[in-house]
Amino acid sequence: YAFSGTGLSFIHLPYTLTEIGEKAFFTGYMAVRTERNEPLDIAGLNVFNHPEDVRCDLYVPYGSKADYAKADEWKEFCHIYEMGAQIGGLYYELGESPYQYAWVEPESDDADNYSYLPADLVIPEKVIFNEEEYLVMGINPKAFKGCKQLRTVKILASLSSISDDAFNGCSNLESINFNKGLIDIGAHAFEGCALTSLDIPSSTDEIGQYAFMGCTGLTKIIDRAPEHQNISARYVFDGVDVSQIELFVPFDAQSDYMSAYVWQDFYSIEEYETEITVVSEDDSKGTVSGSG
Numbered sequence: 001y002a003f004s005g006t007g008l009s010f011i012h013l014p015y016t017l018t019e020i021g022e023k024a025f026f027t028g029y030m031a032v033r034t035e036r037n038e039p040l041d042i043a044g045l046n047v048f049n050h051p052e053d054v055r056c057d058l059y060v061p062y063g064s065k066a067d068y069a070k071a072d073e074w075k076e077f078c079h080i081y082e083m084g085a086q087i088g089g090l091y092y093e094l095g096e097s098p099y100q101y102a103w104v105e106p107e108s109d110d111a112d113n114y115s116y117l118p119a120d121l122v123i124p125e126k127v128i129f130n131e132e133e134y135l136v137m138g139i140n141p142k143a144f145k146g147c148k149q150l151r152t153v154k155i156l157a158s159l160s161s162i163s164d165d166a167f168n169g170c171s172n173l174e175s176i177n178f179n180k181g182l183i184d185i186g187a188h189a190f191e192g193c194a195l196t197s198l199d200i201p202s203s204t205d206e207i208g209q210y211a212f213m214g215c216t217g218l219t220k221i222i223d224r225a226p227e228h229q230n231i232s233a234r235y236v237f238d239g240v241d242v243s244q245i246e247l248f249v250p251f252d253a254q255s256d257y258m259s260a261y262v263w264q265d266f267y268s269i270e271e272y273e274t275e276i277t278v279v280s281e282d283d284s285k286g287t288v289s290g291s292g
Helices: 065-069 254-258
Strands: 010-013 030-034 056-060 079-082 085-087 090-095 101-105 120-123 126-129 132-139 152-155 175-177 197-200 220-223 246-250 268-272 277-280 286-289
Touching: 056 065, 065 079, 085 126, 090 126, 090 132, 101 126, 246 254, 254 268
Parallel strands: 010 030, 030 056, 056 079, 101 132, 120 152, 152 175, 197 220, 220 246, 246 268
Antiparallel strands: 085 090, 090 101, 126 132, 277 286
């Protein structure tokens, strides 16, 4: 009866838990997250209250849904969701077609999603789970949404996509390196971030609406695409005064950008003939250097 009748709505059960007493969490609506790969034997203890008219959800580790779905009392939850595979502090959605791949996904839907991550995050090229190797190919929607302690993100992976809201609300995120091969940046992906510069690879052909909304710290952008991305709405940089931002584009691409929707509004559009890079003066604020 430890928490019976307390009105708890969310319960996190660690993998170290070995016993739960009778009616320990006998309350109304709840979402339960367990880190245990094997369900505890709680048959007949009425640990959880499961009224027919109240939704109760259970979140279990990757690969354990089948065991929980047939275990006494655990199987009574309205829905049982399988969490991603936890590898190196991040959670991943794993797949096997046409090759073994992994996408970074949210730890949970909580406001404190990934609150334990370091300020400087590295997204690896590949991960190993159960002795199998998976290439990291993308970041799922809301993966790091609201993760306020992030300051820099270094991408070693060959990501094809950064999905909607992936870093939305990461208000202290000042720097991210986009990898070569990145195809699309989702809607609201970096809304409200503290980014100071962007280096968009030539492979990127789609940028979603509000992708960089509220990124008021931006001063310089390098876009390596020889032809401008087709941005369907001006809202990509909503709340950002692009007339104060310098835009650097490949040699012989200036006229294309100057006549393109959204891009034409930038303060200056300069071509570069040699390699141009984003450098860091103090590991927190990016600047752009190069010839143009």
